[in-house]
Amino acid sequence: xxxxxxxxxxxxxxxxxxxxxxxxxxxxxxxxxxxxxxxxxxxxxxxxxxxxxxxxxxxxxxxxxxxxxxxxxxxxxxxxxxxxxxxxxxxxxxxxxxxxxxxxxxxxxxxxxxxxxxxxxxxxxxxxxxxxxxxxxxxxxxxxxxxxxxxxxxxxxxxxxxxxxxxxxxxxxxxxxxxxxxxxxxxxxxxxxxxxxxxxxxxxxxxxxxxxxxxxxxxxxxxxxxxxxxxxxxxxxxxxxxxxxxxxxxxxxxxxxxxxxxxxxxxxxxxxxxxxxxxxxxxxxxxxxxxxxxxxxxxxxxxxxxxxxxxxxxxxxxxxxxxxxxxxxxxxx
Amino acid sequence: xxxxxxxxxxxxxxxxxxxxxxxxxxxxxxxxxxxxxxxxxxxxxxxxxxxxxxxxxxxxxxxxxxxxxxxxxxxxxxxxxxxxxxxxxxxxxxxxxxxxxxxxxxxxxxxxxxxxxxxxxxxxxxxxxxxxxxxxxxxxxxxxxxxxxxxxxxxxxxxxxxxxxxxxxxxxxxxxxxxxxxxxxxxxxxxxxxxxxxxxxxxxxxxxxxxxxxxxxxxxxxxxxxxxxxxxxxxxxxxxxxxxxxxxxxxxxxxxxxxxxxxxxxxxxxxxxxxxxxxxxxxxxxxxxxxxxxxxxxxxxxxxxxxxxxxxxxxxxxxxxxxxxxxxxxxxxxxxxxxxxxxxxxxxxxxxxxxxxxxxxxxxxxxxxxxxxxxxxxxxxxxxxxxxxxxxxxxxxxxxxxxxxxxxxxxxxxxxxxxxxxxxxxxxxxxxxxxxxxxxxxxxxxxxxxxxxxxxxxxxxxxxxxxxxxxxxxxxxxxxxxxxxxxxxxxxxxxxxxxxxxxxxxxxx
Numbered sequence: 001x002x003x004x005x006x007x008x009x010x011x012x013x014x015x016x017x018x019x020x021x022x023x024x025x026x027x028x029x030x031x032x033x034x035x036x037x038x039x040x041x042x043x044x045x046x047x048x049x050x051x052x053x054x055x056x057x058x059x060x061x062x063x064x065x066x067x068x069x070x071x072x073x074x075x076x077x078x079x080x081x082x083x084x085x086x087x088x089x090x091x092x093x094x095x096x097x098x099x100x101x102x103x104x105x106x107x108x109x110x111x112x113x114x115x116x117x118x119x120x121x122x123x124x125x126x127x128x129x130x131x132x133x134x135x136x137x138x139x140x141x142x143x144x145x146x147x148x149x150x151x152x153x154x155x156x157x158x159x160x161x162x163x164x165x166x167x168x169x170x171x172x173x174x175x176x177x178x179x180x181x182x183x184x185x186x187x188x189x190x191x192x193x194x195x196x197x198x199x200x201x202x203x204x205x206x207x208x209x210x211x212x213x214x215x216x217x218x219x220x221x222x223x224x225x226x227x228x229x230x231x232x233x234x235x236x237x238x239x240x241x242x243x244x245x246x247x248x249x250x251x252x253x254x255x256x257x258x259x260x261x262x263x264x265x266x267x268x269x270x271x272x273x274x275x276x277x278x279x280x281x282x283x284x285x286x287x288x289x290x291x292x293x294x295x296x297x298x299x300x301x302x303x304x305x306x307x308x309x310x311x312x313x314x315x316x317x318x319x320x321x322x323x324x325x326x327x328x329x330x331x332x333x
Numbered sequence: 334x335x336x337x338x339x340x341x342x343x344x345x346x347x348x349x350x351x352x353x354x355x356x357x358x359x360x361x362x363x364x365x366x367x368x369x370x371x372x373x374x375x376x377x378x379x380x381x382x383x384x385x386x387x388x389x390x391x392x393x394x395x396x397x398x399x400x401x402x403x404x405x406x407x408x409x410x411x412x413x414x415x416x417x418x419x420x421x422x423x424x425x426x427x428x429x430x431x432x433x434x435x436x437x438x439x440x441x442x443x444x445x446x447x448x449x450x451x452x453x454x455x456x457x458x459x460x461x462x463x464x465x466x467x468x469x470x471x472x473x474x475x476x477x478x479x480x481x482x483x484x485x486x487x488x489x490x491x492x493x494x495x496x497x498x499x500x501x502x503x504x505x506x507x508x509x510x511x512x513x514x515x516x517x518x519x520x521x522x523x524x525x526x527x528x529x530x531x532x533x534x535x536x537x538x539x540x541x542x543x544x545x546x547x548x549x550x551x552x553x554x555x556x557x558x559x560x561x562x563x564x565x566x567x568x569x570x571x572x573x574x575x576x577x578x579x580x581x582x583x584x585x586x587x588x589x590x591x592x593x594x595x596x597x598x599x600x601x602x603x604x605x606x607x608x609x610x611x612x613x614x615x616x617x618x619x620x621x622x623x624x625x626x627x628x629x630x631x632x633x634x635x636x637x638x639x640x641x642x643x644x645x646x647x648x649x650x651x652x653x654x655x656x657x658x659x660x661x662x663x664x665x666x667x668x669x670x671x672x673x674x675x676x677x678x679x680x681x682x683x684x685x686x687x688x689x690x691x692x693x694x695x696x697x698x699x700x701x702x703x704x705x706x707x708x709x710x711x712x713x714x715x716x717x718x719x720x721x722x723x724x725x726x727x728x729x730x731x732x733x734x735x736x737x738x739x740x741x742x743x744x745x746x747x748x749x750x751x752x753x754x755x756x757x758x759x760x761x762x763x764x765x766x767x768x769x770x771x772x773x774x775x776x777x778x779x780x781x782x783x784x785x786x787x788x789x790x791x792x793x794x795x796x797x798x799x800x801x802x803x804x805x806x807x808x809x810x811x812x813x814x815x816x817x818x819x820x821x822x823x824x825x826x827x828x829x830x831x832x833x834x835x836x837x838x839x840x841x842x
Contacts, residue, residue: 054376055666063380082743085531168794174519194794197517202658212473223657223679298672
């Protein structure tokens with residue numbers, strides 16, 4: 001059957017319009033599959049998955065690490081945000097990735113230490129991950145408003161004991177480490193307080209300043225502290241706050257859970273030894289640099305490098321402490 | 334004064350101006366692509382802002398947000414697919430006007446309204462931040478609950494068709510918003526064990542699905558020969574392609590009211606520009622001399638949401654600069670960039686080192702001017718882009734929308750969701766279910782649910798609800814206003830009934 005000339009021309013035009021994207025796509029695929037022949041790790045770009053939205057503290061730190069690590073390692077490092085499930089989806093995708101060191105994850109306390117106790121997460125934090133190194137810890141203090149009548153943590157606890165249910169408090173995120181650690185502390189002190197669930201530290205800070213709550217446990221407070229809008233009464237982690245050494249920590253007070261809020265890097269289980277050693281060294285070099293500690297200082301983080309073995313021990317210790325604390329909280333109910 | 338002058342001189346250097354120009358251009362382009370948001374691009378920039386001076390990096394980011402709010406309205410008008418959620422309300426009147434060949438006029442209205450809203454809220458930010466912030470910080474969960482309840486009640490009137498279809502749509506929106514972790518207990522709800530749903534359904538995949546993908550499906554229905562047509566035709570008459578001085582003056586009351594709505598919404602953390610745009614649209618229609626023009630291409634209906642969503646941008650910085658509390662994603666990113674620069678927002682920053690902050694203020698006003706000028710150049714370009722045949726344009730929209738839905742969280746699940754919502758949106762449009770109400774239910778439910786359940790917890794921690802209300806002056810004012818409004822509405826209804834009553838006996842006799 002003969003087709004008319006007009007139809008034929010039209011077919012040609014369609015043909016050409018489709019050819020261009022197909023060629024472009026083919027080139028793109030070819031570019032992605034690019035390999036260099038070297039055997040030494042790393043020989044091709046490394047992807048670091050950040051399980052949170054771009055722009056957050058962990059994301060910013062990880063991008064700062066990635067920029068410097070790319071210079072040291074001599075390969076490109078892609079930082080990819082894969083959010084969802086309170087950070088557990090991104091971590092889960094790395095736990096299932098090939099254990100070759102080309103897919104790593106930014107991890108923090110919540111998805112590894114806390115979330116597996118509450119949610120059905122797609123990984124086992126003890127068995128499915130290799131903890132490479134820690135780079136930053138952040139302080140997470142107990143705050144009250146600038147005009148609060150509570151001058152000390154013991155005064156606040158006193159009020160809570162004497163007035164069951166009247167002390168209103170919050171933290172950024174339900175079932176996060178600050179929430180659970182403070183619940184356990186209150187239980188030990190015999191304080192019956194009212195937890196007002198809020199979304200993110202900005203809502204908690206607004207609640208403190210507006211008088212909606214009496215106490216908040218958050219890490220983003222520097223502006224309000226400088227302005228005298230909030231005061232620090234205690235620190236939930238094991239280490240005292242450097243600028244406020246007289247503020248008691250949950251560890252000093254002998255509470256069951258004094259979690260370290262950390263930022264670090266992890267990979268799938270059974271990473272090759274040379275990959276582990278290489279990244280341990282890279283993180284140690286980067287965290288020792290002046291530029292990194294400058295960024296950390298401004299973002300209220302404390303540079304706290306911890307190598308592979310020690311970091312792994314710390315994380316596993318935190319995981320079992322959290323499980324223990326939650327079990328005793330459950331039994332108390 | 335010295336500080337202000339120093340700020341002006343800092344903002345007027347070449348690097349700062351180049352940063353603003355680049356930010357505006359990038360913002361307009363990113364905003365006009367459905368699924369790509371300025372927030373994504375700015376987030377990637379934050380770590381690098383370390384290497385810029387604060388009066389270069391931060392104005393550039395602010396310029397991107399400003400540019401993207403204008404850019405996102407272009408596809409809303411020309412393709413019925415808003416570039417970002419904030420422009421969803423602009424579709425209602427912008428697209429009908431463009432279908433009359435007056436796309437040029439619609440885009441000029443958007444540009445004028447956007448820059449007006451931006452400048453209005455920037456000026457409020459510069460001169461009235463302290464006072465507004467002091468009031469806004471008094472808004473706790475109970476106050477938000479009343480405000481959002483009020484917004485829900487008034488926005489339901491956006492729908493003019495069958496009431497049962499409206500109820501079905503808004504209920505669907507409310508139910509979809511319930512998917513995810515319970516905001517109070519943290520337990521999964523309606524997730525069917527799928528971890529991808531723990532954080533709830535994303536607004537971006539849902540919105541792109543409902544507005545962009547369903548439009549692609551709608552085009553698929555057209556006869557093949559029509560797919561060769563140009564996507565949008567423009568009238569060649571000059572008065573259809575510009576906004577006259579007279580029209581601008583006529584828009585002023587709407588612009589002022591909408592900018593004020595946007596500014597107030599922005600000063601309250603958490604409500605956001607999409608909500609502001611819908612409230613302003615509804616207010617413009619309620620107070621319009623000819624409300625029947627709304628939905629058919631009213632200039633007021635285009636200007637109101639645009640002035641409001643841009644006004645949110647400036648006033649979002651009010652709680653940020655006053656207390657260090659970011660009101661939305663954009664403000665949170667700016668906060669990160671400020672911290673990296675060593676500027677801790679709050680009253681202390683104004684006292685100790687105010688020059689960079691004044692420089693940022695000056696740069697914001699400059700950015701509005703640049704936004705206007707670049708926008709004037711963008712409009713003819715946009716016209717050219719939609720002059721290509723539909724068979725080329727809509728596949729491109731499909732690809733870009735999929736990329737955008739994926740990029741949001743790096744999740745293929747979101748792309749699947751987008752297609753499902755596209756199909757649902759297409760069916761809803763076919764059977765005249767208002768997808769706008771579904772979106773409003775979806776956007777307002779999380780904040781309404783959270784604030785009302787927080788309020789219940791807070792009431793329990795007080796000496797009964799009376800003591801709780803008495804302890805919150807702003808709540809008392811809001812409750813009083815709500816009571817007065819209820820009385821007024823009921824009296825109006827009674828009056829209307831009284832006028833109708835005499836007719837009924839006449840009918841029956």
